[in-house]
Amino acid sequence: MKTLFTTLQKVLAVCLFITLVGAGTANSQGIIPPDDPADLQNLPLVFNVDTNEIDWEDFTMLPFEGAGLVRLENPDQSGINTTDWVIEYKKGGAGEGGQPWAGFFYRTQEVMEINDDAVFRLQVWSPRADITYMLKLELAAFPDVETPEMFQTIEAANEWVTLEWDLSGVDRSAPWDQVVMIADLQGPAGDAGDNFTWYIDNFEFDNGEATSINDDMEVPSAITLEQNYPNPFNPTTNITFTLSENAPVTLEVYNVLGNRVATLVDGEMRTAGSHTVSFDAMNLSSGIYMYRLSTPSQSLTRTMSLIK
DSSP states (O other), rough: OOOHTTTTTOOSSSOOOOOOOOOTTTTTEEOOOOTTTTTTOSOOEEEEOSSSSSHEEEEEEEEETTTTEEEEEEEBTTTTTOOOOOEEEETTTTOOOOTTEEEEEESSSSSOOOOOOOOEEEEESSSSSSSEEEEEEOOOOOTTBBBOOOOEEEOOSSEEEEEEEEEESSOOOSSOOOOEEEEESSSSSSSGGGGGEEEEEEEEOOOOOOOOOOSOOOOOOEEEEEOBSSSSSSEEEEEEEESSEEEEEEEEEETSSOOEEEEEEEEEEEEEEEEEEEEEEETSSSSEEEEEEEESSOOOEEEEEOOO
């Protein structure tokens, strides 16, 4: 990870609060966060647009280069997708024309842990067949750090199809937490017309492991790592993690250069269950930090923001 970040010296280049712009219709509903910002959907991510239990702004579906996004009623409730609501994605939908690379990104609430079984899926309705749909993973804080572009072909038009990308070859050392998507990257610039309008739904990151639990679920994996609270913080925050069995554990904090700045836990944890550790960043400067929880069998990473 240190090598990955040694050239990164830039501040955050992406605003967390850009408003989604789209071509609205009489039956459309803008993509807005719910009243309670604590309504977050953790990994393994199943992002179904038909639910309101989403902090839309923290998931941040943000268009770029002339793409337009809007949440509206599903225009084709047939086949594999009969949900009421979907995302309409237009090239040129922002009223400024759409470049061939007009697309969007969104952020996950947790780092996507890549393993041999990791895949990413989504359902898409396309006006044209035999075009490609591109996906790549990035770091939200440093979007110049990214995976190679990965393509799948949309083989059918005017019906819902499922696309799936094999992520097993993606670099596993980076804390990927942002997904970028572009339809028909090799095609022409869009004009927001029917030929440049796609509907998308049911995004899913699946690595065969659960990384979060609630009170109604059994512990699904060896360890879980929660988002620190508060976040952003100054200068102290709490980090909670869960163990399903006794195990040697390390909990370490890294800066964006990959340098370890703190070791919070290092040793045998003789009690399974939930544990909370306090982190004091009094001597650190403002910025993005990563904290990694490791056992002999598993490792989980999250990011946090120190603002002084």
